[in-house]
Amino acid sequence: MTGKPKYYLTTPIYYTNGLPHIGHTYSTVVCDTIRRYKRMQGYDVVLTTGTDEHGVNVERSAKKAGVPESEFVAKMAAEWRALWDELGVQGDEFIRTTDLKHAHTVQWLFKQCRENGFVYPGHYTGQYCIYDNAYVDVKPGENCPDCGRPTETVTEANYFFKLSAFQKPLLDWYAKHPAFIQPEARRNEVLSFVEGGLRDLSITRTTIRWGIPVPGEEPHVFYVWFDALTAYLSAVGGPQYEKTGFWPADVHLVGKEIIRFHAVYWPAFLMAAGLPLPKQIWAHGWLLMDSTKMSKSLGNVVRPRPIVHVLGMDALRYYLLRETVFGQDGNFSYESLVQRYNSDLANGLGNLASRTLTMIEKYFDGKIPDPLFTDRLSDSEDQAGQGIRQIAELMTVSSPNAGLAVWGMENFHFSRALESIWTLISAVDAYLTTNKPWALAEDDTRRGRLSRVLYNAAEALRFVAVLAHPVLPESTTKLWKQLGQPTTLGDWPIGELRWGQLTPGTPLGKSQALFPRIEKAEAIERMESMENEAQKQPSPVSAPTPASALAAGSTTAASQGAAEKIGIEDFAKIEMRVGQIKTAERIVGADKLLKLTVDIGTEIRQICAGIAQYYEPEKLIGRKVAVVVNLAPRKLRGVESNGMIIAASVGPEGRPVLAGFPDEDVEIGARLK
RNA sequence: GCCGGCGUAGCUCAGUGGAAGAGCGAGGGUCUCAUAAUCCCUAGGCCGUGGGUUCGAUUCCCCCCGCCGGCACCA
Numbered sequence: 215m216t217g218k219p220k221y222y223l224t225t226p227i228y229y230t231n232g233l234p235h236i237g238h239t240y241s242t243v244v245c246d247t248i249r250r251y252k253r254m255q256g257y258d259v260v261l262t263t264g265t266d267e268h269g270v271n272v273e274r275s276a277k278k279a280g281v282p283e284s285e286f287v288a289k290m291a292a293e294w295r296a297l298w299d300e301l302g303v304q305g306d307e308f309i310r311t312t313d314l315k316h317a318h319t320v321q322w323l324f325k326q327c328r329e330n331g332f333v334y335p336g337h338y339t340g341q342y343c344i345y346d347n348a349y350v351d352v353k354p355g356e357n358c359p360d361c362g363r364p365t366e367t368v369t370e371a372n373y374f375f376k377l378s379a380f381q382k383p384l385l386d387w388y389a390k391h392p393a394f395i396q397p398e399a400r401r402n403e404v405l406s407f408v409e410g411g412l413r414d415l416s417i418t419r420t421t422i423r424w425g426i427p428v429p430g431e432e433p434h435v436f437y438v439w440f441d442a443l444t445a446y447l448s449a450v451g452g453p454q455y456e457k458t459g460f461w462p463a464d465v466h467l468v469g470k471e472i473i474r475f476h477a478v479y480w481p482a483f484l485m486a487a488g489l490p491l492p493k494q495i496w497a498h499g500w501l502l503m504d505s506t507k508m509s510k511s512l513g514n515v516v517r518p519r520p521i522v523h524v525l526g527m528d529a530l531r532y533y534l535l536r537e538t539v540f541g542q543d544g545n546f547s548y549e550s551l552v553q554r555y556n557s558d559l560a561n562g563l564g565n566l567a568s569r570t571l572t573m574i575e576k577y578f579d580g581k582i583p584d585p586l587f588t589d590r591l592s593d594s595e596d597q598a599g600q601g602i603r604q605i606a607e608l609m610t611v612s613s614p615n616a617g618l619a620v621w622g623m624e625n626f627h628f629s630r631a632l633e634s635i636w637t638l639i640s641a642v643d644a645y646l647t648t649n650k651p652w653a654l655a656e657d658d659t660r661r662g663r664l665s666r667v668l669y670n671a672a673e674a675l676r677f678v679a680v681l682a683h684p685v686l687p688e689s690t691t692k693l694w695k696q697l698g699q700p701t702t703l704g705d706w707p708i709g710e711l712r713w714g715q716l717t718p719g720t721p722l723g724k725s726q727a728l729f730p731r732i733e734k735a736e737a738i739e740r741m742e743s744m745e746n747e748a749q750k751q752p753s754p755v756s757a758p759t760p761a762s763a764l765a766a767g768s769t770t771a772a773s774q775g776a777a778e779k780i781g782i783e784d785f786a787k788i789e790m791r792v793g794q795i796k797t798a799e800r801i802v803g804a805d806k807l808l809k810l811t812v813d814i815g816t817e818i819r820q821i822c823a824g825i826a827q828y829y830e831p832e833k834l835i836g837r838k839v840a841v842v843v844n845l846a847p848r849k850l851r852g853v854e855s856n857g858m859i860i861a862a863s864v865g866p867e868g869r870p871v872l873a874g875f876p877d878e879d880v881e882i883g884a885r886l887k
Numbered sequence: 888g889c890c891g892g893c894g895u896a897g898c899u900c901a902g903u904g905g906a907a908g909a910g911c912g913a914g915g916g917u918c919u920c921a922u923a924a925u926c927c928c929u930a931g932g933c934c935g936u937g938g939g940u941u942c943g944a945u946u947c948c949c950c951c952c953g954c955c956g957g958c959a960c961c962a
Contacts, residue, residue, distance in 0.1 A: 226962090227962085228962085229962040230962095231962080266962055268962085269962065271962080272962095338960095340960095377959095399891070399892060399956080399957095400956095400957090402890090402891065402892090402957090403890085403891070403956080403957045403958085404957090406890060406891080406957075406958080407957075407958070407959075410958075410959095412959085413959070413960085415959085415960060416960075417960095437960080438960085438962050439960075439962080441962090442962060470956085471961075472961085472962080473957095474957095474959070474960095474961095475960090475961095475962090478959090479959095479960085537899080538899095539899095539900075539901095543955085543956090544899095545899080550898090550899080550911090553911070553912085554911085556922095557910090557911065557912095558910090558911090560922060560924080561922075561924055561925080562924095564921095564922060564924090565921060565922055565924045565925070566921085566924095566925085567921095568920090568921050568922060568924085569920050569921035569922090569924080569925075570920085570921085571921095572920060572921060573920050573921085576920075577920090629900090630901090633901095633909085633910075636910085637909095640925090640926095643924095643925055643926070644925085644926060644927090646920075646921090646925075646926090647917095647918070647920095647925055647926040647927090648926080650918080650919095650920085651920065652918095652919070652920045652921095653920095655920085727922055728922090729922080730922065731922050731923090731924080
């Protein structure tokens with residue numbers, strides 16, 4: 215089609231059992247930023263995102279909503295699409311795993327793998343969690359380690375993929391392509407995983423109805439990863455990928471929790487089918503609501519809409535890319551979000567644009583002044599202006615020793631790139647303060663200098679508009695128009711950015727505040743109340759189930775720090791009972807944890823409690839405590855904990871004080887209400 | 888348990904074998920073109936603890952403490 219170089223990148227294909235939260239948003243916004251940047255660099259770019267719509271969870275949710283699966287997923291897919299639109303995301307391909315062309319691609323890929331001898335029929339027997347729709351590694355009779363619900367022993371016939379055959383080829387590939395898995399820490403994890411040996415993988419199911427049929431092998435349908443991962447290929451031609459020229463992908467951007475599927479399974483499938491491998495898998499970190507405090511409940515997810523409504527989509531995009539070092543985990547809080555908005559966007563970029571454009575309006579009748587570049591006298595007079603120019607020009611140099619704006623974008627160091635663009639903004643602010651154009655304006659003999667100063671400020675703003683556009687598409691476009699630029703900023707060739715391209719005499723567009731300042735408490739209050747409102751409302755199709763909150767490629771948002779009001783029915787979900795401690799011992803290698811056995815009336819439970827620093831094990835025996843008995847079991851330091859002992863958390867260190875019943879005798883097993 | 892990472896100013900983090908940094912917040916001052924914005928100054932932090940290598944370590948090595956991640960079918 216065009217002679218442009220091609221660039222293909224993907225977001226995860228999101229599972230449609232719930233609605234998007236801030237973590238999904240993060241993945242997608244990063245991709246959109248890269249897409250816009252590559253486009254400005256002159257690439258023919260395709261960004262694929264989409265929805266993963268098969269599986270038992272969808273079956274169940276659709277049933278609950280009382281609609282056919284196809285209808286359910288259609289509505290969900292529409293929701294996801296709409297959200298991406300609201301965030302300014304330019305998805306070139308929106309692939310749904312229920313698309314016909316995707317089914318064809320999956321079936322074709324399977325056929326290739328099978329013909330090449332990497333698929334064989336077999337049986338799998340294991341403990342199966344029907345809620346998570348997954349085999350889990352526990353003994354018969356044990357509960358699911360993830361959701362805590364009972365598992366079933368299931369034997370089914372299914373097709374296996376010979377993953378074991380790819381240990382060596384994969385390791386060779388990793389060795390030959392050191393940048394294949396990013397960042398480095400994830401690469402090492404994957405490496406040690408593969409070095410530890412690979413087991414074959416079952417890739418079809420007969421226990422699922424809602425899936426892509428395996429041709430001629432009904433009732434087999436394809437199981438999640440063989441289905442979902444292939445969507446990346448389906449989106450750009452499937453079997454005819456050579457015609458589009460977009461395969462292999464340049465980068466698959468994923469959340470760190472699904473790195474293995476992308477860095478091990480997917481390349482192995484492709485190798486088995488004799489297809490080219492993607493060039494890079496980039497795993498980003500999670501956004502945590504409160505990094506110090508891990509949340510146990512997944513109920514409180516932060517959604518992007520309230521933020522977009524209160525602060526605008528650019529504010530959210532900017533925050534996601536600026537606040538967190540890409541690749542690492544980051545913290546999310548409304549507090550820091552509004553802080554960033556006010557100090558960087560409103561007071562920084564917005565205010566600079568406002569003061570510059572207002573002065574050009576006032577002193578030059580709304581036309582870009584002539585900087586008189588040929589005037590040598592003015593030139594020497596304006597050394598500070600030369601400084602601004604230098605800073606701006608350095609931004610465009612792709613080198614870790616230069617201005618870092620372009621270099622940072624190029625290397626996915628988004629926070630660095632933005633940070634450096636903001637050094638230009640504050641340099642211009644300082645430049646204006648020093649040169650006082652408002653004072654120059656009162657002296658007709660200094661007209662030339664005034665022109666020069668305001669030209670430089672406007673030209674620097676133009677640089678900012680171009681450089682920041684991939685992150686702030688909406689507001690930089692406004693700025694672009696305010697600067698009187700007739701071109702489409704998104705098409706502007708970033709590599710051709712040069713100082714002095716701003717044409718004198720250009721009439722400015724209508725000026726308006728880019729980022730109106732907002733009172734912090736009020737903004738937080740509005741976002742939180744909208745969020746709470748949204749949590750109460752069922753989704754357009756059905757309420758998302760908490761167990762599915764960790765969708766593919768999502769980043770986890772743990773619970774909010776501040777407690778919300780809950781209804782009595784929510785409280786009733788928590789089953790607390792009086793328990794008596796029977797035994798207590800320290801856990802080797804864990805100095806905070808005690809392993810307890812607790813009689814809760816109906817049974818004796820093993821429970822771990824983080825109280826070892828303050829309670830002697832021997833003195834606890836016989837003590838009556840409050841126990842949450844219906845908490846999902848989990849392993850702490852390798853020791854299973856089936857319940858939770860209630861304690862007050864006192865002081866800044868959170869010293870635990872056990873809740874108890876000192877005054878009255880209570881019966882073991884009595885429920886707390 | 889095994890493997891890996893991290894621990895630097897109130898907060899979020901950057902950084903280097905040779906005189907400790909940025910942004911934000913906070914305190915003081917300033918201008919008035921601007922979104923009560925800007926700009927300037929100030930923060931004196933045992934660079935987790937202890938030891939080692941070195942002329943010299945926050946930066947290299949070891950131990951310890953604390954936190955986090957990975958250790959397979961988790962959409």
